[in-house]
Amino acid sequence: MSANAIEVSLVSIDIKICGIHEAEHAKAAAAHGAAYVGFIFFAKSPRNLTLMEAMRLAPNLPSGPKRVGVFVNADIPFIKARVEALTLDMIQLHGSEKPADVALIKAETGLPVIKALAVSEESDIQKADTYSGIADMILFDAKPPKGAVLPGGNAVSFPWGILKGKNLPYPWLMAGGLTPENAAAAIAASGATALDVSSGVETEPGKKSSELIKAFLTAVKGVKESTKLKTVEIP
Numbered sequence: 001m002s003a004n005a006i007e008v009s010l011v012s013i014d015i016k017i018c019g020i021h022e023a024e025h026a027k028a029a030a031a032h033g034a035a036y037v038g039f040i041f042f043a044k045s046p047r048n049l050t051l052m053e054a055m056r057l058a059p060n061l062p063s064g065p066k067r068v069g070v071f072v073n074a075d076i077p078f079i080k081a082r083v084e085a086l087t088l089d090m091i092q093l094h095g096s097e098k099p100a101d102v103a104l105i106k107a108e109t110g111l112p113v114i115k116a117l118a119v120s121e122e123s124d125i126q127k128a129d130t131y132s133g134i135a136d137m138i139l140f141d142a143k144p145p146k147g148a149v150l151p152g153g154n155a156v157s158f159p160w161g162i163l164k165g166k167n168l169p170y171p172w173l174m175a176g177g178l179t180p181e182n183a184a185a186a187i188a189a190s191g192a193t194a195l196d197v198s199s200g201v202e203t204e205p206g207k208k209s210s211e212l213i214k215a216f217l218t219a220v221k222g223v224k225e226s227t228k229l230k231t232v233e234i235p
């Protein structure tokens, strides 16, 4: 490589650290390069953020990662109050919202929407087709175990390979049981360019760990660095 050349990584992997409750964890996510931080607005979740908590947290959040509010079959006033409290950048819908609901929430809030879909086998991926052109991103998350209270954040995986080579016509993220130890393998098996993690960066349900957040983001950075593919000459 000549002195005027630089190596450019063709791989960009965006990470969403979901279920943030404390400013220190958002700061750890920002410091180590997370693209998104997620906030859960679902009362049954151990990661639930009340409106009051959201208002207290807002001034202490770092700039950098996009703020994603996660909702489950919520109504418009509930969503709007939390968009305002946290100055959210995006909305994630993690319930049984139909394409028309996604379109309405986008129109009412003016924000991009991630629609989460539960998958366990290859045929489940087609569920995304009806949201194409309506949702801004699709989140393929593991189908919750039978009897689970939560639609997400259950620390279970699906076979990552069902997404490989699909060339899907919309942006997508992958979630479900990801950890600092398996993140690199998950990327290799699925071809994902964006991952979402919650339980894998916790010491117990709802308790995030700055060390685990750093470990996850460092593991993904390792993938990016090992796939530097192109040498560019600078004139």
Ligand SMILES: O=C(O)c1ccccc1NCC(=O)[C@H](O)[C@H](O)COP(=O)(O)O
Pocket: 018, 019, 038, 040, 042, 045, 046, 047, 070, 071, 072, 094, 141, 150, 151, 152, 153, 154, 155, 156, 175, 176, 177, 178, 196, 197, 198, 199, 200
């Ligand atoms: O995490 C929750 O408690 C939760 C509750 C209700 C709806 C969605 C929820 N999580 C959404 C996420 O985006 C999680 O990051 C995703 O499901 C992955 O979770 P995990 O398997 O724990 O990494």
